[in-house]
Structures are given as structure tokens and as C-alpha cells.
Amino acid sequence: MNAQRMTMTLAGTFILIALGLGQMYGQFDLTTMSWLWFVIFVGVNLFQSGLTGFCPLTKILKAIGLQ
16 A cells, blocks of 8 residues: 555545544534535545445446546
């Protein structure tokens, strides 16, 4: 694992930990639909792309012609 993938993995982990702690201490409620679910999606995607090296957004951007 290189430094970039480790950074992505740790960033995703910190996002998910922060959301879990916010839920645990009653700062927000994840049982209702809110924009926090988008943050969860981003955190999970960062975590999995750091571990696997596969990023769906990178595939989409390359498909439309970006380098």
C-alpha cells in the first residue's frame, strides 16, 4: 500500500469515526434521512478505494475523457 492509498483509507476511517461519535453522543440522528448519509457514502468510498485501489469516480472521469 502506498502513501496515497493509506491517506485515503485513513481519511475515510476518520470520517466514519466522527459520524459514529456524533451519532453516539446525540449530536445528530442518522436514523432519519439527511445530508449526513452523503457524508457516509463519501467516507465509505474513500475507505474502500484506499484498500482496493478502485475508485468509481475515477472510472467515470476517465470515461468522459479526463486524464
